[in-house]
Amino acid sequence: MSTILIVDDEIQICTLLTKILSKEGYEVDHSVSGTTALKMVKEKLYDVVFCDYRLKDKEIDGSVLSLKIRELSPPTGIVVMTGYPDVRVAIQLIKNGIYDYVVKPLNAAQVILLTQKALLHKALTSKDPLPVAPASPEAPVSTLVSHRGTLSQFVYGVGNASKELHVHIKLIAPTDYSVVILGETGTGKESVAQLIHSQSKRKNKPFVAIDCGSLSRELACSELFGHEKGAFTGAIQAKTGAFQEAHGGTLFLDEIGNLSYEVQTALLRAIQERVVRPVGSTRETPVDIRIIVASNEDLQQAVLNGRFRDDLYYRLNEFSVNVPPLRARRDDLPLFVNAFKQMIEAELNREYGEVSAEVYQAFYHYGWPGNIRELKNVMRRICLLSTNEGPVTTAHLPEEMLPALKEAEATGTGGTTEEDLKNVSRQAEYKKIMDVLQQVHYNKSEAARMMNIDRKTLYNKLHTLNIVL
Template structure:
């Protein structure tokens, strides 16, 4: 039986959480004092500890208590609770090794999900009942059809970071748990979603992928839930939404943090009740789906900043997968390069020459801010520019990969004095600077520049900035 300890100086919170979690089959103890909690930890082992951040103990608060718990029982998952959320405190505590930072009061569903997530995370770390993943025994490329209707690939890495990612996918895939996939732009979050679906019991049913970043608040409800004919101006016929399309299968919501607060509210009800009501309809429709969402920003921070509903976050966050950036998977770079070269050769219908040592050195020294997506594009470029079977050299590389990168600038067509060109150059450089600052997270870049995401895409196209 899994054991839980509740530490809070408000006895009614201890009683409430004890009642909720005991009904779920857990053995639950509680304490209103941090110092007493430490004595209890010496005598008993706990799988999960809920700890209030602002304890009334004079010498010990939630931060100190969590550090002591980490020292005494490193395997215990610590969930810090607070009624006064602070982003800086959250970041500090997470760096100290706590499992989660949550805002009080907690309802029953949130408390249960937090425990389930903590225990599942422990199972991943312990690799319980899982055979080791050996990428050499499987095809290194998993092919799937992306939401843009294109054939895309996921490459299985061989490094420790990649193996941990594979283990998490293998563990969570057979369940019906909702999953949040976090990672920088271009790391392959959609590929991970497809891998989870392909290894699940829903694999013979559809996986429907929606890019929430491209949905306006007006269109989001229609795209997700569908609409009836005449429901609004321009609704000349009925439309089936993504939830109905994914019935029996998996719904993947990419960049979910871009949904408006109103759409988040509707989404929460649908996930809780598993029913939808198309726009303009009075009829509710039952849907059987698994939810997988992705974001290139920290949704927990978005919750603390009031940009994302906390109840929706806890409903979705039954398990989280962090997809590592390419710069943290350098040991997999040779495998990625070899695999993508083969893929590009198939696309071009011809064999390309070998990669020279200076190409491989440039790849190894580059930080890859665009991650896997950027590497794929670079491989397409250098193979396209190379002659058949001649060695591919550094002269084929894009400018940013050269050992001594030159200043990026927009060519001035009509002279330095042309005001339009000066403005264009300044805008080009500013957008590049901001994108590099946020590691090419377009949503975050748009917010920093006080423009919407669509305007940023238009400017990237106009200025010929290819990402």
């Protein structure tokens, strides 16, 4: 039976969460004191801890308690609860290894889902049996499915820039706020929009993406709002626009800065009034959507230059997310490379050997003007031209990367930066751990024994390297 600890200085909250989770078949303890809770954790192993951020305990508050629990029991999933959300606090706590940071009050469904997700995460990282909550007469049985054997669409980075990005996503996703995503071409802005949608309450509704850069002035209104048959030359049948297609879900408008001023005006009205009027129609149709937009240019500067409506910008910019370029995420290169290699192996139905250290050195020295999209294409090229099961080497790097390769060769180990060496070391450690885990069929105790380390050290390495199996 999974064990849960609730820590909150308000006894009513402890009682409520205990009642909710006990009905789901979990063993639940609670404490109104951080000091007492710490003693309980030392005496008993808890699978999940819900901890209030602002405990009134004079000796130990919620932030300190969560970190101490993390040190004592790395596998425990820690959910920090707060009534006063702060992005900076959330970023720091996530960096320090807590599982989630949530805003009170929580309803029963949220508490149960958080617990299930935390238990699943623990099971997948520790190879414990997958958790299944006992059926209760008041709640349906929830089935948790592992993604083993499939490649996730999203890669969560381990660097500080990536962690900050995903903290922002976790905070904004559950709301209905409009979001402006900023970032260079190829950084994955649409993937960020899809991730926000997938973590929102609209996740079971449509996600509709429109590339505004490809819309002509004449057809933009038709694509966005639809048109009636005969509304203009070539309109041989009625068309449903993107706003109506996304009803109930999320509409993602990429490169929104490319829309003409006239279309911006129509867009502003549709967003304000939450109604659309198809071209050639006198009928207005209500729509319920969330708007997420993206741009590779500074929209504030576009406002100052008179190319973008200021009222539309402020209507859209309820929250902004900056997607860092790949050159600012070099810590994540091994993870991206590994993910793309797996994806390409699945696409080509072929297996390749390890990516050589020389390839990584070239990658670290390269500027990546095309960002993650360019990295994916480079990996496709060098894998496609490599021999089956042979190592992936620098032999087939594209011409534009050859100066970076020459720089890496010229500097050698003595010329690489300390950060480069850390990343090469991280990749080597990542590969070693994965090889051992596969050899022992993902038995963590056996893997730790083979690597001559204790289980706690292995857990810490898995967390640091972002290995979730």
